Amino acid sequence: xxxxxxxxxxxxxxxxxxxxxxxxxxxxxxxxxxxxxxxxxxxxxxxxxxxxxxxxxxxxxxxxxxxxxxxxxxxxxxxxxxxxxxxxxxxxxxxxxxxxxxxxxxxxxxxxxxxxxxxxxxxxxxxxxxxxxxxxxxxxxxxxxxxxxxxxxxxxxxxxxxxxxxxxxxxxxxxxxxxxxxxxx
Amino acid sequence: xxxxxxxxxxxxxxxxxxxxxxxxxxxxxxxxxxxxxxxxxxxxxxxxxxxxxxxxxxxxxxxxxxxxxxxxxxxxxxxxxxxxxxxxxxxxxxxxxxxxxxxxxxxxxxxxxxxxxxxxxxxxxxxxxxxxxxxxxxxxxxxxxxxxxxxxxxxxxxxxxxxxxxxxxxxxxxxxxxxxxxxxxxxxxxxxxxxxxxxxxxxxxxxxxxxxxxxxxxxxxxxxxxxxxxxxxxxxxxxxxxxxxxxxxxxxxxxxxxxxxxxxxxxxxxxxxxxxxxxxxxxxxxxxxxxxxx
Numbered sequence: 260x261x262x263x264x265x266x267x268x269x270x271x272x273x274x275x276x277x278x279x280x281x282x283x284x285x286x287x288x289x290x291x292x293x294x295x296x297x298x299x300x301x302x303x304x305x306x307x308x309x310x311x312x313x314x315x316x317x318x319x320x321x322x323x324x325x326x327x328x329x330x331x332x333x334x335x336x337x338x339x340x341x342x343x344x345x346x347x348x349x350x351x352x353x354x355x356x357x358x359x360x361x362x363x364x365x366x367x368x369x370x371x372x373x374x375x376x377x378x379x380x381x382x383x384x385x386x387x388x389x390x391x392x393x394x395x396x397x398x399x400x401x402x403x404x405x406x407x408x409x410x411x412x413x414x415x416x417x418x419x420x421x422x423x424x425x426x427x428x429x430x431x432x433x434x435x436x437x438x439x440x441x442x443x444x
Numbered sequence: 445x446x447x448x449x450x451x452x453x454x455x456x457x458x459x460x461x462x463x464x465x466x467x468x469x470x471x472x473x474x475x476x477x478x479x480x481x482x483x484x485x486x487x488x489x490x491x492x493x494x495x496x497x498x499x500x501x502x503x504x505x506x507x508x509x510x511x512x513x514x515x516x517x518x519x520x521x522x523x524x525x526x527x528x529x530x531x532x533x534x535x536x537x538x539x540x541x542x543x544x545x546x547x548x549x550x551x552x553x554x555x556x557x558x559x560x561x562x563x564x565x566x567x568x569x570x571x572x573x574x575x576x577x578x579x580x581x582x583x584x585x586x587x588x589x590x591x592x593x594x595x596x597x598x599x600x601x602x603x604x605x606x607x608x609x610x611x612x613x614x615x616x617x618x619x620x621x622x623x624x625x626x627x628x629x630x631x632x633x634x635x636x637x638x639x640x641x642x643x644x645x646x647x648x649x650x651x652x653x654x655x656x657x658x659x660x661x662x663x664x665x666x667x668x669x670x671x672x673x674x675x676x677x678x679x680x681x682x683x684x685x686x687x688x689x690x691x692x693x694x695x696x697x698x699x700x701x702x703x704x705x706x707x708x709x710x711x712x713x714x715x716x717x718x719x720x721x722x723x724x725x726x727x728x729x730x731x732x733x734x735x736x737x738x
Contacts, residue, residue, distance in 0.1 A: 260447055277445070278445045278446060278447035278485075278488075278489055279445055279479040279485045279489065281476060281479075281480060300477070300480035300481070301477040301480065301481070302473055302476075302477065302538065302539075302541065302542055303626060305539065305541060308541055311544075314517075314544045315540060315541050315544060316541050316544050316545050317473075317541045317542065317545075319476065319480060320471070320472045320473045320476040320477070320542075320545065321472055321476070321545070322447070322469060322472055322476060322479075322489060322491065324447040324449060324489070324491060325449075325469070325472065325491050325493050327449065327494075392540070392541070395540075410540075410624075410625070411540055413539045413540070413623075413624070413625030413626060414538065414539020414540055414541045414542065414625065414626060415539075
């Protein structure tokens with residue numbers, strides 16, 4: 260079957276989708292977006308976290324056909340399309356926001372920059388899912404406590420067990436976003 | 445396999461009647477795990493996420509109607525005051541990513557003995573609205589669970605929603621697991637007090653082939669301190685023992701039968717004490733239910 264959806268601000272179409280296929284498979288194998296990682300395939304690890312209509316979900320547990328006509332943001336698009344309350348309330352809004360440019364000209368979301376700065380990336384496999392989950396957390400709770408962070412990230416596993424640095428990165432991102440003003444997240 | 449995506453509930457019922465083997469899918473957080481693992485696919489997936497009328501809840505007199513598509517996230521953020529027990533249980537489900545997708549109706553359709561909302565639905569006296577092209581019927585929750593992962597729905601029926609009373613007093617929920625997130629319950633208990641009637645209902649999960657009530661424990665309601673004051677130790681002990689006696693647990697990968705019997709007894713005493721403490725703190729439960737005369 261054919262599935263048409265908006266991914267990172269662009270309308271995309273995937274053909275020959277098997278009806279039981281996950282959105283994760285479609286993103287990685289049909290739409291050329293391997294940033295969203297595939298690990299447990301049972302919703303335990305969070306490495307496949309994407310924003311679906313503005314909310315973080317495990318892409319491995321969404322049937323691709325359920326994303327027909329919906330809006331998806333993956334880690335590849337998180338810097339440009341971090342989502343917004345408007346994107347949640349009004350399906351289809353892309354919630355584009357200002358981005359920061361890095362030295363090599365690519366753009367990173369402030370949460371991604373904070374992960375780099377805080378040393379919150381080890382093997383990197385859990386990072387895309389964590390970045391998406393943290394972007395969502397800081398949009399709803401700009402200054403989370405440690406326990407709020409732990410609860411918000413309870414569905415994201417880091418097998419390197421780098422959780423302390425991940426908590427540091429979330430606090431750093433929160434500080435930077437607060438300093439940059441309300442439009443930066 | 446087919447993928448069927450109706451946009452109205454009437455169309456969904458017609459599709460289900462035409463394909464009784466089709467499996468309904470909402471959040472997919474249970475169903476997709478099996479498909480990803482290569483389990484034999486059903487002949488069709490009946491996707492209900494495009495049926496907007498299921499994605500709503502409403503207050504009707506002294507009841508809350510919760511549409512099949514309402515997610516755990518919304519049970520927590522929108523229904524915590526009207527249905528506190530349900531919101532407490534919802535908060536223990538999976539992770540934020542799971543709670544953003546998974547639904548109350550999905551929990552019912554899966555009918556796992558360990559599903560987190562079942563004890564609350566039993567304790568609050570919920571009613572499942574089953575619908576088909578033949579019409580709609582109300583299934584009392586006590587009649588819904590038919591066995592391990594089996595329920596009372598006919599092959600052509602879909603869950604339209606769930607009705608449960610607006611809270612009539614304190615409600616509590618607790619479950620035992622290896623961490624505070626992402627766990628299937630080793631055991632779980634929900635307690636709901638009805639202040640005006642001076643009754644208590646108790647539901648337990650993961651301790652029998654189906655979720656079930658602990659009727660002998662409910663019979664101890666007259667010994668509870670409804671007018672305030674401490675819970676008598678002997679009553680608390682008898683309450684816990686009666687809940688444990690209502691179970692029929694097994695040994696499995698998550699725990700032994702003996703541990704389940706012990707831990708469900710502890711949780712029963714604890715949740716009852718919490719509910720009674722809430723009773724002490726509340727000034728006017730009647731005002732909250734709007735049913736002081738009942």
